[in-house]
Amino acid sequence: MTQTQSPTVEDLLQQLTLQEQVSLLSGADFWRTSAIERLGIPQLKVSDGPAGVRGGGPLVGGKKTAAFPVGIALGSTWNEDLLHEVGQHLAREATDKGAGVLLAPTVNLFRSTLNGRNFESYSEDPFLTGKLGAAYIRGLQEKGVAATVKHFVGNESEYQRNTISSDIPERALRELYLLPFEMAVKEGKTWAVMSAYNKLNGTFASENKRLLTDILRQEWGFDGLVMSDWFGSHSAGESVLAGLDLEMPGPARARAALLQEAQNDEALQEAIKTAARNVLRLLERTGVLHQPLDVQDANEKDQEHQDTTALIRRAAAEGMVLLKNQGDLLPFPAGAKVAVIGPNAAKGQVMGGGSAQMNAHRQVSPLQGLQAALGENQVSYHIGCYNDKFLPVHQGGFDIAYQELGSDTVLVQEHQPLGEIMWFGLPEGVPRAFQAKMTSTLSIPEEGRFELSLASAGLTRLYVDGELVVNNWEDYRPGDTYFGFGSDEARGEATLTAGEHTVLIEYRTPEVAHGFGISAVRFGFRKPLPENSIAEAAQLAAKADYAVVCIGTNGEWETEGVDRWGLDLPGQQDELVQAVLQQNPNTIVLLQTGGPVLMPWLNQAPAVLQAWFPGQEAGHAIADVLLGQAEPSGRLPQTFPAQLSDDPTHPETPDLQYPGENGHVEYQEGLYIGYRHVDRKELRPLFPFGHGLGYTTFELSDLQADPTELNPGDALTVTVKVQNTGQRPGQTVVQLYVTDQQSTLQRPEKELKGFAKVSLEPAESTTVQLKLDMRSFAFFDDQQQAWVAEKGTFLLKAGQSSADLLLSLPVQLNADWLDSVQTI
Template identity: 65%
Template sequence: MTTPTPDLSTLLDQLTLDEQISLLAGADAWRTVAIPRLSIPALKVSDGPAGVRGGGALVGGTPTAAFPVGISLGSTWNVELLREVGVSLAREAHDKGAGVLLAPTINLFRSTLNGRNFESYAEDPFLTGKLATAYVQGLQSGGVSATVKHFIGNESEYQRNSISSDIPERALRELYLRPFEMVVKDAQPWAIMSSYNKVNGTYVSESPRLLSEILRDEWGFDGLIMSDWGGTYSSGESLRAGLDLEMPGPSRARTNLLEEAQNDPITRQAVHRAAGEVLRLIERTETFAHPRDVSEAAEKGEERPDTRALIRRAGAEGTVLLKNKDGLLPLPACASVAVIGPNADTGQVMGGGSAQMSAHRKVSPLEGLRAALGKNRVTYAQGCDNARFLPTLDAAIELEYLGADGQVIATEQRRGSEVMWFALPKGVSADSLHVRLNLTLSAPDAGDYDLSLYSAGLSRLSVNGEEVIDNWTNWQAGSTYFAFGSDEVRASRFLSAGEHHAVIEFKPKEVKHSVASFSAVRLGFRAPLPETAFAEAVRIAGEAEYAVVCVGTTGEWETEGVDRWGLDLPGQQNELVSAVLAANPRTVVLLQTGGPVLMPWLDAVPALLQGWFPGQEAGHAFADVLLGIADPGGRLPQTFVARLSDDPTHPETPDVQYPGENGHVEYREGLFIGYRHADKAGTTPLFAFGSGLSYTTFELSDAALSAEQVEPGESVSVSVTVRNTGERSGQTVVQLYLRDVAASLERPNKELKGFAKVSLPAGESQTVTLKLDMRSLAYFDDTQNAWVAEAGDFEILLGQSSAELPIKLKLKLSKDWSARP
């Protein structure tokens, strides 16, 4: 039913002060407060950015389409593809009754060890800003608000709720604020999320300079600013700084806001302004005109063929071909292939944390290759393990909610051996939550089995009436569940063949923390890998014409709440690659990680694909690339360092620079992250920013400037011809970097200022034109508080990666140019 949209100014004035304040915190985890008296509907938000989970828990819930993660989309360097993804996600959001998607994530890759590395696009602010702008435009064209995050300085997970990111002003302006500025000015997002952390000593959610002076006044942002979940630390102070909406609800930080507003006119004015922002977001998402059913029961999990096709195409286009000696790839259509490794028969399609969802499907590389080649041409062996935790069970589970006397007061049926509580049955109080979870363990054969528990709360496990794991009496805080949970506790038990009754007892544990509480428990169960598994994989690989070794990490390793473990592949994966290669010289490594890893076998391996976590159609996308149905369209959006010490945040004494100490993490590297750092330090990366191969070859020629000298305030166009010089259709990325020949302040050796994705049939050519304006030439002068482009010479470098820039053009700026932010 269509409802007329009210006049917001009139509606705002009709609200009592108490009602205005009620709009400034969520009603629950995913919804704003509805005010039926004035027909103000609730607005539902949903986690993204690689899908729309809806209003359920992080596991289970309504099935949804899982898109490639941020770094996979970043690898496409394809602005129009990001726009398509945004449009498709808007439709998914409508299915879930959501008018707001908590996406995109546009923090930069400052360090290779950031736990949410997989979730962002790139190390470069310009590439990030261009891709994010298109994503936001596509999403909002479908009537769904983007929530650009995390503003700002959230480049690692270590102590993220309290740490101060101490960022020099030039680095703040030129790197970390720049993609947000581009998105705000070019895409006009309707919402932005503040980060948990402090910047230079002040919580972002309480920073008038960041939220009001820069975001609203300088850039003209006219939308709503919401907190990250639990990232509101004060009442009137955060509101006066510019934070409109506290999430989740009910309010924890703003419980005394009414009293503050009644006694302080400035706070009362801030309440009025922020309530207006909530109303405007409801209007922009057309929720007044078309109120949504925001309940979980109304969510739809519809699968669409065009969405599947888009995810598959995007996954292939984000896959980066890093090595292809003697043209080993693509594989022949009639090849026999051994698919080996811990990621071979498992669809590793997403990272962990709030970005995870219940995907419609998780197509593994093995499934994809068998569908393409036929089952009789594809063999498989796991070889080794790369799991951080024992796997969960897809089993029915009964939850019995216990009263104070131990009697059952409510029951609930779920599926899966990981349970998170975001809502409770009627009559069950969160303050006295006590649950007994019953499930059946099936042992196909008699033998030893591994079991594990970790939980955000107290837990213990009994099997057949015998206690197996005690994670109750000596519960210790660990790194799971956004640092609310314990570490995994394991045990091994001999089980006879057949079914065994397991009981998990769970009770919340109050954890002193600055963010909202969280309750969850996870049971892991499996039979250990046979001792012969490694040798069996090597044998099978040697019997096939080709071997595809599927190694990497999982969403358990690459996840929100904890930073990456290091750069070595977990377990025996490096040894497995070397052993398979010795058995079969025609070996392809398919690497799935959320960021750079070390590759001690690189020189010996003839072919290497970086596949990331490319969404639910992963195996089909990989098969398309492996067989040449699709060109590997990806180019690295992040420098792959040769060793951890080459990372700009890991000098000899790294603690204060990464991960931080005494409540501060100092961005001492300033402007020099990624390829900027590699240029300055003179290090040779394993793979350079922008790198990637095609199954064909390209040549750039006939580069020209529209003018060799520009006046202050003018722009200049750069044109270059791209020709496919090979025998197949393919894709490349034209990359333009700018160098300031002589600047008063230190600048990077080169900076990305333009790019274009080009697809060409064999033998054809296309002219690409890229535009440079004054901001392209400028740096931020913190002594003048201004953007400055100095008169003099600039070099324009053109090529197909940051390490391959054969074309050089000269440009002169006649006079100094400057502009205030």
């Protein structure tokens, strides 16, 4: 090696002592790996995704960043090119934050409609999920930022996720839940994988050798890094031997004794060396090994890139799904007078909760978007009702005086700008166990009755003008806030006169330290709505040409650590919709959720637009679609059931199948989730998988395959003609499903095996080509441990949704094809 050459991974590996190798296998802190200064090995910073790059700051507040549409919104685009472009832009956002690794994408499937993190993933279908995830990964890594595909594997719900065992039959594991990860490795070439919190068939995913070594590395050929989810590792040497390279976050917890374990264990020493190599290789692939990034949180950049802003707006519109448009009510004309009604009207519901949340550059509400598009004089507004799970966060901020436990001496004072604080880092001189007095001021314009609340990880009391209003100390009840480590929301009421009032919150950290180390306070405050609020909103709607009722959920209801409450919309939102429909026949229901909900007003509503949580430009993108400046070309990536009992996991009667019992959740439905379940049970969903309308119409014809007779190992090309038969330019998604006409094992009626997004001008046509290989026709035979496509007839079905497959064509496989799972 000459003086000018940089040391290679192998050069560095040979110079590392065992102690230094071990130090690389646990993080240095919450977001950074450990450096080895002696050899010039720098830190590598990671950051939460998948719908943005938060950086190393707190979950609440922190540096501004670009907020992209959430996973299900991107999944609704069915557009690989768009996902690739999103990945490229996220790489720049990561570099701005000094991060070489993004903790994304999430490719777990929608097994149940009640998964709390439903919004983070792409689809109920593994093929669609895998294709979109691979495109996202390629875009990200082409720009030098590592993807970390997650959560590997079986994290399809949040209930007891840190301890529960996902017991998944082998065929379902292979054909459904592993497939998107396999595609992320083989097609996306992902540089990193994150293990799940849960156990898989009795063994923690983070120390499951069959999963992390036998399947991921030996069978699929993965040569990247495997990291734990945060505090999701449970052993030292055992996890290294299983194939877990990096414990996060640091400093070492589960691996605190790893060096001692390895002293006289040659096999473990060799495994440690292999894991250290994988850490160094990730530094090399991201370029950080030889050109370190500034990993200090204080130096993160928060500038906004205009091309990224434009992409977010375009992607948000493309992911919106027009569920219903009776009488072509949409788009409405630019000169219309519009009443914007509902709890999500004046709030930009741009993201879900948990680790996916960030401090967006802006959160444009539907009201703001329509005001900008139409003019403020053309737009009226009424909230109608609330849909919050918690009282809104107080916006006044706090002055905080930190103290040692049991002491009146103030250690440090600081100001926090928000009424919610999560302490992942503390001011210098403040111990992890502390108490604090937090003061703020309420400015009340006129006398009235107000609601106040506290939720906290730790104990809290709230005083107003010296009077105790909320006691979350003696009356503390464990709840589902802060990833399940916080309290229930405790509420109180107070009559406040006009003027300023002093608020004091007393806080003490949790007595029992837990793995996440979360200390947090959330102060909620609002004035209740009058009893006639819904009637007032309906009367306002009657005066407008069109009413847009903005309903749904938010990141409080749909978040990490807790599953969804059910499929009913929270609060009085259904009442609000029905009241507005009675007053204005030109009512559009604008739905913003992270997954399916019930719609008891659907038969009366002429138009329904599903907008999801579409990122920071939400209101602008919504206005673009409502006014016809953009096409709502989204297609549902998840079945919307007609009732909760139609969910494949049957959650109306909680049991072992969902959410689980005695530490186990059994995937008893096997292969039959989503549209596969609908077909098997002959259900009629509210809206089927793949459904979506537009502002024009399309016709599919001339389905052909070449060849129509296959020998084992062959591939075929499917073509279908698509024509825009309407009066406007638009997009549709050609969907191709495969049916096995005769099989020795039971198979779903059909399975998605190809799709393509098509853009056409009026009267324009094109021919779409889709490629199918042997895996497109195969099932997994767990007895033979092989993928098998059996001799016989397969039916190709093409259309524009899983319930709209008007074209079909038989193809013949002349002999059995078998591909045993091989190690390499």
